[in-house]
Amino acid sequence: MARSTLTRAEVLDAAALLVRQDGPGALTMRKLAAELGTAVTSIYWHVGNRESLLDALVERTVEEMGALAPSGRTPADRILSVARILRRELRERPHLIAMVHERGLTERMFLPAQQALVHEVHAAGLRGARAADAVRAIQFQTIGFLLVERNRERSPAQSPAENELWDPAAAPHDPALARAMARPADPERLFALSVRALVRSLLEPRG
Known part of the structure; x- marks a missing residue:
């Protein structure tokens, strides 16, 4: 059963974990949706397409590296x-x-x-x-x-x-x-x- 609620932060957290474990090639919208227990359309609603998702991950990584x-x-x-x-x-x-x-x-x-x-x-x-x-x-x-x-x-x-x-x-x-x-x-x-x-x-x- 798909999740009824999902936040952008949760999507980015799950996407970052997939990338950290297996590299960006392992990150697909279908796999991410499966990890989160939601529909692919829900992922698109929160972060846009895959390129937009990768851009968001990069931006968040830059921000996290700045938290010294x-x-x-x-x-x-x-x-x-x-x-x-x-x-x-x-x-x-x-x-x-x-x-x-x-x-x-x-x-x-x-x-x-x-x-x-x-x-x-x-x-x-x-x-x-x-x-x-x-x-x-x-x-x-x-x-x-x-x-x-x-x-x-x-x-x-x-x-x-x-x-x-x-x-x-x-x-x-x-x-x-x-x-x-x-x-x-x-x-x-x-x-x-x-x-x-x-x-x-x-x-x-x-x-």
């Missing part, structure tokens, strides 16, 4: 929190982010994160070109780390694997390093480590 709430006691802490939020949000919705990029809205999507970073580098005393460089360096580090992370996740099984390449016998000069390199990388820890080091360098006073 930095946290921390110091500018450096808050900058790290912005980077972490940005990485998390990008990781959680790769198909939707790709749709934003295809429509030429990537720069607009990243603007709120840039503005949040500008606020914090200003709070740390940076101005002008140095502040702009800091904002871009942090943004590039965050996005670049994510791209490497995804590439590693998607790559085929490696042979020899990293733990085989870093057998302690192959690095007798530093067996502790070899043991550490043989263990799986911890992306969360490495991300925080790299961003903290970058931020510390960018914010340190210059004579």
Whole structure:
């Protein structure tokens, strides 16, 4: 039995879930209607045709990416929190982010994160070109780390694997390093480590 009531937000929520799970190719009006337990005509009434629906999803994704709430006691802490939020949000919705990029809205999507970073580098005393460089360096580090992370996740099984390449016998000069390199990388820890080091360098006073 079809649902008697349905909201536009519910349609977008269900559509976004389908895209996040299987990509935009999996989103059809018939499948969306089935997921919502309603008629296809009801979907059209709320969001228009499929292209209008995709446009609405893109617009909502841009808005959601702008909902940044930095946290921390110091500018450096808050900058790290912005980077972490940005990485998390990008990781959680790769198909939707790709749709934003295809429509030429990537720069607009990243603007709120840039503005949040500008606020914090200003709070740390940076101005002008140095502040702009800091904002871009942090943004590039965050996005670049994510791209490497995804590439590693998607790559085929490696042979020899990293733990085989870093057998302690192959690095007798530093067996502790070899043991550490043989263990799986911890992306969360490495991300925080790299961003903290970058931020510390960018914010340190210059004579």
